[in-house]
Amino acid sequence: MGFSEHLSQIVKSVDGAVAASVMGFDGIAVETEMTSLADGLELTTAWVEYANVLNQLKVAVQGLKTGPMSELAVNSERLLTLVRMVNKDYFLVLGLLPSGNYGKGRYLLRITAPKLALEL
Amino acid sequence: MGFSEHLSQIVKSVDGAVAASVMGFDGIAVETEMTSLADGLELTTAWVEYANVLNQLKVAVQGLKTGPMSELAVNSERLLTLVRMVNKDYFLVLGLLPSGNYGKGRYLLRITAPKLALEL
Numbered sequence: 720m721g722f723s724e725h726l727s728q729i730v731k732s733v734d735g736a737v738a739a740s741v742m743g744f745d746g747i748a749v750e751t752e753m754t755s756l757a758d759g760l761e762l763t764t765a766w767v768e769y770a771n772v773l774n775q776l777k778v779a780v781q782g783l784k785t786g787p788m789s790e791l792a793v794n795s796e797r798l799l800t801l802v803r804m805v806n807k808d809y810f811l812v813l814g815l816l817p818s819g820n821y822g823k824g825r826y827l828l829r830i831t832a833p834k835l836a837l838e839l
Numbered sequence: 840m841g842f843s844e845h846l847s848q849i850v851k852s853v854d855g856a857v858a859a860s861v862m863g864f865d866g867i868a869v870e871t872e873m874t875s876l877a878d879g880l881e882l883t884t885a886w887v888e889y890a891n892v893l894n895q896l897k898v899a900v901q902g903l904k905t906g907p908m909s910e911l912a913v914n915s916e917r918l919l920t921l922v923r924m925v926n927k928d929y930f931l932v933l934g935l936l937p938s939g940n941y942g943k944g945r946y947l948l949r950i951t952a953p954k955l956a957l958e959l
Binding site for chain 1: 880881882884885888889891892895896898899900902903904905906907908909910911912913914915916917918942
């Protein structure tokens, strides 16, 4: 299964999913799947900024000595964004509506990340 | 009800809660409640770093035009950290074990933040 199939499966399986992407910590998207719900949202621009912030959060979390950062969620009034680390260079990101299935989104990112790690 | 009572209620009501704090975006903790689960964790140091990162995430989220950032979660292998914005100057943070009640934590931060906003 390629990246695009994995992303497409996530987007189809999570109610309220807007878009999913595999991105590098350098801010470059490897592959992105969007739904019509993504119209008018500047997702990719914002996610590039997230890549930058993730690098700093990694360092802050190291200070906690509770293991490396595995997951991040950044939620605003009209969009929830879930991020799951794939390996040291890549992460998986899912945007969904606040009415969407947050728990299922977290679950699917968690089980998909190791599969992507094998292919990257 | 003072800050300390609000925090203590959160920590007592959420299974696996480690500590809760009201913090300024300047990184200064207004009030903190810890449980014995917090022993050996450098929570306050890491949370000061989070305050710094939050300021940058606020800007990244503005780029999305989906409303201001309301919530953040930063999860590592052995600790989940939930953050809820109180107002433009303060946020509420809760650390809990991965086996803890994540959903209840999110819920309590969401209902407590407006109460704190009235007192800050």
